[in-house]
Amino acid sequence: MTGRVFHTSDWHLGRQIGRHRRDSEVDAVLDEIIAIAADYGPDLIVHSGDVFDSPRPSLDDMRRGSEALRRLGTIAPVVVVAGNHDTTRVLEFLEYVLNDMGVREGDQARVRFATEARPDRLLLAEYPTRNGELTLRIGALPYLHPNRFTYDFADPALTTATYAERMRTVQAELYRRLTADRGPRDVLVYAAHLFIEGALPSYSERRISLSTEYAAAAADLPDVGYGALGHIHKPQPVGRAGFPAYYAGSPLQMDFGETGETKGVVLAEIGPGTNPRIELEPLTAGRRLVRLEGTLEQIAHHAARVGDAWVKAVVNVDVFDPSLPATLAKMLPRATLVDIDERRTGTAHRVLDRQTSTTELPDIDDLLHDYLADRGTGGLALDRAMTAFTHLRAEPDADDPAPCCEQTLLSAAIAGQPLDAIDRSSLLTSTDTTDAETTR
Template sequence: MRLLHTADWHLGRTFHGDPLLDAQARAIDTLVDVARDASIDAVVVAGDVYDRALPPVDAVRLADEALARLSELCPVVVISGNHDSVDRLGFAARILERGGVHVRTRVDDVATPIPVADGLLYALPYLEPDLTATVLGAPARTHEAVLRAAMDRVRADLAARGPAPRPTAVTAHAFVSGADASPSERDLAVGGSACVPAGTFAGIDYVALGHLHAPQTAGPAGRYAGSLVPFSFPEATRPKSCAVVEVLPLGTTCDLVPLPVWRPLASLRGTLEELLRDAALAVHEPAWVHATLTDAVTPRDAMARLRARFPHAVALAFEPVGAAPRPEGSYAARLEGLDDRELVARFVTDVRGVAPTAEEARVLDEAFVAHRTEQVAA
């Protein structure tokens, strides 16, 4: 079976406040072209269709248009991600299935494959441990435990179908051990590891993954399609693409198709006057710009003056040359890379001057878990 693998559309998201919907629409145009021209048997959207549980109207309209266009060409399989609302994304799923759009958001469907050409495709939505462990009979409320339980059901279904070789694929929304995360992703777990071993998917010819925004392999059979567009400046070095995958029992081939660059990303460094006057920087004027100013004294109205040349400057940092270094670097540097739990703990520490106690940390963890499960169940 020949699959077009995409994921992490995050429709409704902005880039430092700038809208992304036009950029995402152009990327979806490319998906439609690939599905039409590459003899695709099914399109797989591996979760996070929307950026939040209650997406804006324009985002819903774009998703509706995209699924309609793709389903005119071949079946489309969509799973919910950790940003999606199970009930809202899964609304009218049985009706949509009659039109060739298979939206899978429920645990009960994990072992019910979707026939695609000569193969079988199993769709595993994002499995929030606190909501799915009991249903799946998992031994623990962890990401690894619930995914293992779901995959046990998948393998049992395959075994019941007999030994005849057929291509098999699974799509899932998860963080596989060894893969590289991006700053724009929401952490899947609080107070513990969200990673699952690649061996969880053993016995499957291809695993179409969602959640991580950089295209990459994950284990011997897994691949992240990555997001349609970049959501953070570090993603500038990882070009966006979709994957055209030929899934065969004795081997799988994958071709990456580049997605269009709506607006490039540029990280610039220097004094404000250098950035405003350097003729060589003209190439970055249409780009989204992250500027790090090295002026010894912070210039007045720095962002406004920067935007006079770079209208899409969206991020500004200050690292004065010759200034006495701060004990822990800039405040932005101290916060960089922190997950949600660590960020709140740092906020408590900075405001109060004392780190959260073990009991306070436990309360914060419970609050994050409650919020996350509420969003998934909404």
């Protein structure tokens, strides 16, 4: 007796490559995901977070996401975990729309969203398998922000504990509730959006810190039949021997930090007293991302094998060459040139992008990182500063600082002061608030 779980994650609808939208690719890969799910015939579908790339997705992306989830819901019940890119109110609106304007509730809902992490509001649900022999019991945990950890602890001392210690308590509480009145034919599933120690991130070009300070311990994961994890874009099992938990990863190569990665969805067949059968089913719908680096002659040598792809070219040059974009375009007739960077021989600093620098500013994360590094900020202090800046760039909610106090918080991060130890209320000067999460 076994049950089937279909696991997808990190769609990041709305993510662009440079100035280019990828709507046709996204539509194709969503169709591919739905086709694989229909062929697999799961008893439960889990999306482990980051449906959208922005806390305020466009109407087109909301339509695209809701339609894909609706189609998956016709195959099997769907549980979606809120990721750090997702906004609670957006997901709650989608849940309302996808379940007949609130007509379907609780276990009758075809698509359910885990958006709250309060002890009394954790998403716990039961779904019988198609043959009626087993019941899949799922506990779902949305992303818990390291600096806005909103879980209500019974022990006040935990409010000042490390992130890993707090996560240990939260997961233990979810597991306790999940196993209450557990029967012999119940199979446990855990879904969460979080960073597990030892996981290998995609080396994205965004200056994002997945610091060990903000990692949950692999040993603290609940003992379940399958753990569906989100947040890391590289598909992989967690770093714990014999534990059946996987990051499904993103369905497309999201940026040039993910070149060469095989994307996919996870198919898990689990049952009481049996070894789980877990497979990564590859996805093929997206265009490849290719980074070409070297002299113009070296790039020309590899150009014939590039084909239809998104390309970033880093060209070693001795002098400024105004014809470089046209030369590269001729070498790569089927490719889309996203970035063209000239790297002067013997120059240590990054040169501004040739193709985009005339029309847009360089990435602010890169500029801040280079600015701080040039002035002697490095190591953990630099990681903290970049993490703080990433959080501050998101739209503020009721607990977020007003823009005028960002410099104060960044200075505190560089100095090594924990952000959750700062009295933010004294810094607020604006009442403009939204319910938005931060970016990964």
